[in-house]
Amino acid sequence: MSQGVGVAGIYVRDQDEALAFYVDKLGFGVHTDARNGDYRWLTVQHPDQPGFQLGLFKPQPPSVDEATAATLNQVVAKGAMPPLVLVVADCRAAYDQFSKAGVEFTQEPIERYGSVDSSFRDPSGNGWKLIQAR
Amino acid sequence: MGTKTGGNGGARDPALLRRLLRAKDRMDAASDEEWPVSRLAKVSGVSQAHFARSFKHAFGVPPHRYLLTRRIERAKALLRDTSLPIVDIAFQTGWNSLGTFGRIFRDITGESPSELRSRERGASHDLAQVPHCFVSAAHRPNLKIAVSEKRRRESPDNGIAASDETEVA
Numbered sequence: 001m002s003q004g005v006g007v008a009g010i011y012v013r014d015q016d017e018a019l020a021f022y023v024d025k026l027g028f029g030v031h032t033d034a035r036n037g038d039y040r041w042l043t044v045q046h047p048d049q050p051g052f053q054l055g056l057f058k059p060q061p062p063s064v065d066e067a068t069a070a071t072l073n074q075v076v077a078k079g080a081m082p083p084l085v086l087v088v089a090d091c092r093a094a095y096d097q098f099s100k101a102g103v104e105f106t107q108e109p110i111e112r113y114g115s116v117d118s119s120f121r122d123p124s125g126n127g128w129k130l131i132q133a134r
Numbered sequence: 135m136g137t138k139t140g141g142n143g144g145a146r147d148p149a150l151l152r153r154l155l156r157a158k159d160r161m162d163a164a165s166d167e168e169w170p171v172s173r174l175a176k177v178s179g180v181s182q183a184h185f186a187r188s189f190k191h192a193f194g195v196p197p198h199r200y201l202l203t204r205r206i207e208r209a210k211a212l213l214r215d216t217s218l219p220i221v222d223i224a225f226q227t228g229w230n231s232l233g234t235f236g237r238i239f240r241d242i243t244g245e246s247p248s249e250l251r252s253r254e255r256g257a258s259h260d261l262a263q264v265p266h267c268f269v270s271a272a273h274r275p276n277l278k279i280a281v282s283e284k285r286r287r288e289s290p291d292n293g294i295a296a297s298d299e300t301e302v303a
Contacts, residue, residue, distance in 0.1 A: 013148050070146070077151035078192055079158070106159040121159070125152050 002051055007043060009055025010084070011076050012124045015042050018056040021122050025101040026086075028054070039063075046086075076125045083119075083127040091116035091132035098130075153178040154192050157185070158200065165204035166228035171197065199277055201228075206242050207274040209235070213247055214254040220247045241285045242275050 012018035019042065022028040028044040031053045035041075038060065043053035057063075059072035075081065088094040092109045095118050099105060106127070107119035116132040157174040174197055175185035189197045209227045212218055218226070224235035224247075239247050279287075 013152075070148075073148040074146060074151055077148040077155060079155045104156075107163050121155075123152075124148075125155055 005052065007053045007055050009043075009057045010081065010122075010124075010126050011059050011072050012056050012122070012126070013058070013073050013076065014123070015040055015056055015058050017123050018042075019044070021103075022054070022056065025098060025103050073124075079121070079125050079127055081126055083129055085129045085131055087131055087133050089133055091118055091130055094118075094130055150178075150180070150188065151192055153180070154185075154189055157189065157197070158193060161197070161201050162204060165201060165208055166226060168228075169197065169201050195277065199280060202238065202242070202281060203275050203277045205229070206239060207270055209239060209247065210243070210250060210254075210273050211270065213251040220251075223247070238281055241281050241288075242277060 019030070019033075022044045023030060028046055031043045031045040033040070033042050039062075040058070042056045044056060045053050059069040061069070064072065095105065095109050098120065103120050104123075105118060105120045107117075109116050109118040109130075115134050118130040120128050120130060122128070157177040160177050161169050161174070171182050171186055174189070175182045178185055178188075180188065186197060189200075193200060195203070205227045209223050212223045212226065213220070216223075220236075221232050224232045227235070229235035229238075236246060239250075243250060245253070277284075
């Protein structure tokens with residue numbers, strides 16, 4: 001067995017919308033999609049990274065109360081959560097592919113620090129850096 | 135005010151906040167460009183009157199002042215990381231005159247562009263391992279008051295009114 005971080009999650013305003021974004025636009029696969037009443041445990045996985053799941057979690061009761069859920073949705077929508085980093089072999093190729101799929105880019109690819117990087121956001125407001133592997 | 139949004143520009147609705155973020159992202163991506171409220175409001179899909187109030191409520195600073203901080207941040211990076219002449223940096227970061235750039239730069243950072251450049255040249259940096267957005271955020275000026283107000287407070291005997299900034303509430 002390998003040890004390490006297995007799941008890390010982000011808050012999304014709508015899990016169906018997030019699922020469509022991460023799977024249809026970015027090419028992730030669904031790892032777990034389990035419902036229990038209103039609650040839905042939803043994780044996706046990068047095809048090259050079978051040991052790690054990215055959780056797409058909706059802030060909602062009973063995990064948090066309604067007011068806290070509203071606050072969390074606002075914080076995400078303001079882009080205030082820490083950015084995530086997606087490492088790709090070719091940043092410009094990924095930019096072209098994701099752009100065509102309708103991903104909202106906030107920065108076109110720029111070459112610097114010996115690499116190429118770009119930025120995009122998911123529909124909820126979570127920010128991603130798209131960085132070319134060095 | 136006196137609207138159904140309670141005077142905060144309705145900026146508690148995540149969908150609206152997400153659209154306001156889009157305007158902020160656009161300023162981030164092209165801070166050298168002109169960003170009148172009409173253009174920003176269009177990006178966010180709200181009325182001009184609604185935009186300025188909502189943006190300030192959401193992000194804590196008026197849109198114009200946010201743009202200034204991004205321009206100064208970028209100018210600082212160019213002063214630090216390149217050998218470009220200061221006049222080129224001024225134009226590249228969105229100012230129409232070197233004089234205005236120098237004055238606002240000093241108002242915000244407390245030193246002139248050339249002073250900052252020579253000071254930064256003496257320091258060593260190890261930021262190549264840090265994603266760019268964190269580096270730039272670390273160098274962003276924390277501008278809590280209007281530039282004109284900052285200037286007024288720091289120069290009590292300076293009776294000349296500042297006219298560089300057309301701040302939107």
